[in-house]
Amino acid sequence: MFTVAVDVMGGDLGPRVAFQACKKFLKSRPDVHLIVAVTQDFADEAESFFASRKSRVRILPCETQISMQDKPAQMLRQGLKSTMAAVLREHQQGRAQGILSVGNTGALMVLARHLLGTLPGMDRPALATLLPTRQKPLLMLDLGANLGVSADQLVQFACIGAAWSKVQCAAAPRLGLLNVGRESTKGTDNVRQAAEQLQRIMPDYYVGFYEGDDLYRGELDVLITDGFAGNIALKASEGLSEWLSEQLHSEFRNTWFLRWLSFLWAPAIARIERRISPARHGGALLLGLDGVVVKTHGKSNERAYRHALEYLLQKVERFDKPRLLAELNRLQNH
Known part of the structure; x- marks a missing residue:
C-alpha cells in the first residue's frame, strides 16, 4: 500500500475540484491511501465527501492556507501552520511517501527546503x-x-x-x-x-x-x-x-x-x-529535495489534478533513493 498527502488549498478553482479528482483516483487505485489537508472551514465538508472511503482517507484540518499572492520570503514565519506545511510534515515524518500541492510554487520550494532538506550538493531544488x-x-x-x-x-x-x-x-x-x-x-x-x-x-x-x-x-x-x-x-x-x-x-x-x-x-x-x-503533463517534480514533492498548476481542473495524482504515484513507486544518491555522488565527484 502507498500513502500520499495532498494539499488541496490554494488553487484557482477551489478544493472541491480536488475532492472529485481524489475520489476518482482512489477508485482507480485501490492500493492507495490519501491524507487530505484542508482548512478548518472545509474540514466537515471533506469528511462528509469522503465518508464512503474513510478507511482510506484521513482528513487533516489546518489553521491556514497559502495563497498565490503570499510571498515566499514570509513562509518560514507565516506558513508553518498551513495545509502546505502540514502535508510536507506528513512526508518528513514518514506517514506519507510523497506529496502533491496545487499551491504557490515559491512557497512550496521554501517550505520543502526547510522541512525536508535537499540532497547532497544541491543548493535548491528544480521543478522538472x-x-x-x-x-x-x-x-x-x-x-x-x-x-x-x-x-x-x-x-x-x-x-x-x-x-x-x-x-x-x-x-x-x-x-x-x-x-x-x-x-x-x-x-x-x-x-x-x-x-x-x-x-x-x-x-x-x-x-x-x-x-x-x-x-x-x-x-x-x-x-x-x-x-x-x-x-x-x-x-x-x-x-x-x-x-x-x-x-x-x-x-x-x-x-x-x-x-x-x-x-x-x-x-x-x-x-x-x-x-x-x-492536463496529462501537469505534474512537475521538485528534483533535488530529500523526498518526493509534486506541484500541479494553480489552474488545474479535475482532469489535470487526477493526472497529477497519477504522476505523483509513479514517482513514489519508482523513487530509489540509494541509487539516486550513488549516481548523483558519482557525477558531482567526477
Whole structure:
C-alpha cells in the first residue's frame, strides 16, 4: 500500500475540484491511501465527501492556507501552520511517501527546503517534468522554481537531472543546455560557464547547446535551463497545444462531409490529444529535495489534478533513493 498527502488549498478553482479528482483516483487505485489537508472551514465538508472511503482517507484540518499572492520570503514565519506545511510534515515524518500541492510554487520550494532538506550538493531544488516529444519523453528542468541561477546551480540541475534519468531509465542520458544558439559563443555568461563545466564532469552525457525549436525533436533525455526561460517555454508549449487541439476540432466539425466521417477521424484526434494535452503533463517534480514533492498548476481542473495524482504515484513507486544518491555522488565527484 502507498500513502500520499495532498494539499488541496490554494488553487484557482477551489478544493472541491480536488475532492472529485481524489475520489476518482482512489477508485482507480485501490492500493492507495490519501491524507487530505484542508482548512478548518472545509474540514466537515471533506469528511462528509469522503465518508464512503474513510478507511482510506484521513482528513487533516489546518489553521491556514497559502495563497498565490503570499510571498515566499514570509513562509518560514507565516506558513508553518498551513495545509502546505502540514502535508510536507506528513512526508518528513514518514506517514506519507510523497506529496502533491496545487499551491504557490515559491512557497512550496521554501517550505520543502526547510522541512525536508535537499540532497547532497544541491543548493535548491528544480521543478522538472517529462515532456512528450517525437521519439521519447524529455526531462526538462527548471520550469519555474528558480528564476535566476548561477552557472554552478545550472550544473547542479544537470547532475540531479542526469542522475534521476539514469536511475529511471538505466541507459546513459543525453543531456543538453537550453540556449539561443548552438554555437559555443552564444548565450549568457552563466550558460557558457555551465557548458564548460559539464563538458569536463560529464563528457559521456553532455551533448551541447540546444535551441527552443529542438525541444520536441526527441534527441535528448534531459534539457537544463533556468526557471525563467523554462517556465516561458513550458507555458508557450501548453498554449500551443491547446490552440492546435481547438483548431483540429474546428476544422473537422465545420465541414459537413468531415462531420459525417467523424467515426474515422475522432479516434485519431483523441490519441493525439492524449499525447499532447497539458492536463496529462501537469505534474512537475521538485528534483533535488530529500523526498518526493509534486506541484500541479494553480489552474488545474479535475482532469489535470487526477493526472497529477497519477504522476505523483509513479514517482513514489519508482523513487530509489540509494541509487539516486550513488549516481548523483558519482557525477558531482567526477
